[in-house]
Amino acid sequence: MTALVRSVSTETFHRPFTHQALYNRRLRTTGGRYRLRDHNIEINPHLLQYYGLPELLGVIKHELCHYHLHLLHGGYQHKDADFKKLLAATGGSRFAPPMPPREDRTVNYLYICPQCQAKYPRQRRIDTRRFVCGRCHHRLELVGLDVKMSQISA
Template structure:
């Protein structure tokens, strides 16, 4: 899909589902890796991850466009445009936008678990990337003492 086709698609979706025009720029940003798109607060432009369209298809991509347009229109109307705001959640549900985008295989790098902590009381395991001070922290299930388990 070309940039001008993307612009027209976003404008059409904005009129059809929101009843309001999209007056700014929509473009692809190839640097986006873990997100489907983003709304830029200062310029009011929208950026989209081209890989989402290529891997998951047009239906998923339209859901992402609706999601970003919710941010756009609510921000311009001076209403709650953030993910946690009631206005955002309500509008997203009304237009049928996607709450989250699907993961693109191979895009997210897997962080290696370096530490495993074990509860002395209940035996619950806590895998961690970073060290935990076992003098300060205890088991979240039973408040038992934690000990570090060696990883082979």
């Protein structure tokens, strides 16, 4: 991974990448992450698996924009004009594509609003005396324990 990031950095940014780039399987909803403390780049391995090399290269360019601007003391945050300008110039991805949902996981608790039928799958138990439905503000009821997500229809 580090070799690929180094080659993209020299070809696209004409600057060396001197730190580590690695896969992080714990990344779930993001394509990658630039760590400010140690300047390493982490990439979601599911990105390559589900979307292929072109999307992976777009995310690598995005993270390299953070990397190079941070080391050059430029505006490295998403809101900064320097970042937006460099990202557009290099052809990096502005957003990572959505990750597919994980395998059919088990939900420990399933709460349903008896009034509007809104479903609330939860890993932890919630206090139904304190928390109410977000749609209609009615009290929730615990209806299931250890339910598969595929059994819950929206």
